[in-house]
Amino acid sequence: MRNIIEINHLVKRFGNFTAVSDISFNIEAGQIYGILGPNGAGKTTTISLVLGIERPTAGKILVDGMDNMHNKAKVKQMIGFMTQETIVDSDLTAYENLEIAARLYHLEPQETRRAISTALEEAELTEFKDKPAGTFSGGMKRRLYLVKSMIHAPKVLILDEPTTGLDVHNRVQMWEHIRELNSRGVTIILTTQYLEEAEELCNKISVIDHGKIIATGTPSELKRLVSKGQILEIITTRDGAAKIAKLLQSAFRLQATVKEDKIEAYMESNPLTIFSDVLNRLMKEKLPLISISMHLPTMDDVFIKLTGSSLRDSVGENKSDRSNVMFRR
Amino acid sequence: MTLIEDTLTLYKREMLIFKSHLRTNIIRSAMFPIIFIFFFGSIGSSSINVNVAVVNYANNPQSLSFINSLTSSRTMSITSLTTQTDALNQLSEGKITAVIVILPSFPKMSAGNPAVDVYYSTSNFEAVQAVLPAIQQAAGSFDSNILANQRSYGNTSLRPLYGTTSSYVVFLVGGILSMTVAFGMTFGTGMSLITDRQLGNLKSFLISPISKDSIVLSKILAGATEALLYIAITLIVGSLDGVGIAMGLAGLAWIVIIGIMVAIGFAGISTILASRIGKVEVYTIVAQTIVMPLWFLSGAFFPTTSFPSFMQPIIMVDPLTYATQGIRNVMMLGYYPLAQIALDLGVMTAFMAFGIIGSILLFKSYTD
Structure with a gap:
């Protein structure tokens, strides 16, 4: 596949602070590419650089072969962007929101009308098109925002934490939307706080911390990078749990953690051999067994191992936002 | 060409937002003239002095x-x-x-x-x-x-006008008019830029392939349009208190021209401030600190000649002085001499140019 985005030795400094420090990676057309990292790692800066609203201190970004600082208008035309806040004009109707967006992307009048009616249909908002967006529910606004971001049919869609703050139902719906867009050939770049989301959606993930890429790969590649072992999980009865844990400790030298009726243990080497041995032994001893399984470490484990932190919340400059917005004309 | 097109697109958005808040806007912009004209306009209504x-x-x-x-x-x-x-x-x-x-x-x-x-x-x-x-x-x-x-005989009179004439209220309306417009701009245009930034709308404009200048120009253009409403409201409130325009329809045209020039200038100034200030609270304080003295010194309440001499240089460079002076000429005297027109409109044009160019340059540097 050809690369739709090539990032070469990208550096961004704000005064003395280096937000992005010599990042290089390529994104193939048609991928869903995840950018993971703790808060303040440089994800948002990297995305702002790709969007062309920040100028890099050094390095360059090629979008479809074009330098995004030299061919600003053309590159911007190819990229759609959606952030975790829902950016729609609540005073404008759904139709007007889409119309302004279409005109900002210089769509021809005929094209505009077609794009708007398709967008309204996709967002299931056709019957509400003349209602102000401020009267919509959160989910409706979110759908309006998504189709608004896609009104100019971009080749690349950048999603900055698209599901933060959504309930489970809406999150799953958003995932479906993202997969659907991807199946139509749109390359997706995604930053997320949710590791299972990255695992669920992304073909490839880069983990960023302190402005540097510390690992890149498919979700399972990343997991194997962290350890060659696997995690053994046994579900039993409450009484059995203590006995099994003791057995694992004495016979297999596995450090087991017990949570009520669930036992977890980390198998560092030869997990498959250990697994079958454990299974045989448990059957032989006739210990109560409801289920037994093994799996790769979770993305959480990967994340903690790579960045030395769970998704931490950094304390930075206090930027209060909506509480300040008292006067909207 | 795209600059004009983009400006009109964003102008349309501004106007749609303004329209959806029309009632609030009318009430808000009417409060100021109503309080000042009806309440303070009654000062010095005796005619015997x-x-x-x-x-x-x-x-x-x-x-x-x-x-x-x-x-x-x-x-x-x-x-x-x-x-x-x-x-x-x-x-x-x-x-x-x-x-x-x-x-x-x-x-x-x-x-x-x-x-x-x-x-x-x-x-x-x-x-x-x-x-x-x-x-x-x-x-x-x-x-x-x-x-x-x-x-x-000369023009050295230091005698303040208030208290000497029955039509202090006419005198006042001129000052209130330029003020309603100036305030409308600082708390409309500048504030809208800050809220656009806070709500993320500004970012969505910046990532689209439009010219950055169109963002500023649309705000200023919208400000000039909104000023028409403020002018109309002030004049209507004034007319309810018996204030007419001595120059008639031609005077009305001059008032609209001057009012729009004030609007463009102050829309520019407020955009300059809003380009640099991210918080509404800070913006409000800074904008008030700038606009209030300019208003007071413009002679909105009493003639500029009654200010002490050390304030006169500030009065001389205060664009609102010339706006108020021009509006007063057509409202009170009924004539607007050519030399006066040249002076007033000259200063106002310089003010507008400063507002437009300054806001475009500052906005560019902020977002680059």
């Missing part, structure tokens, strides 16, 4: 009876002085509003050579207008040939 000095060189029964009839007209209070020089000195010091000189030949005089001279200060024309008809009438009752020979 115009001080006029009389120098009687004729000293005959007819001249004394002329003075009597002036006194009885009750539009002015009369002081007698012995010499013309003394009277004119007092006039230039601003102690009196006009000087009536009764020449020795009174009342026998021809039409080409009147027997009564009236001197007045040009800066206090409004007060003089109130008394001139009374003088004319008093003189006319003696001989139709005795016409007052009116001469303007």
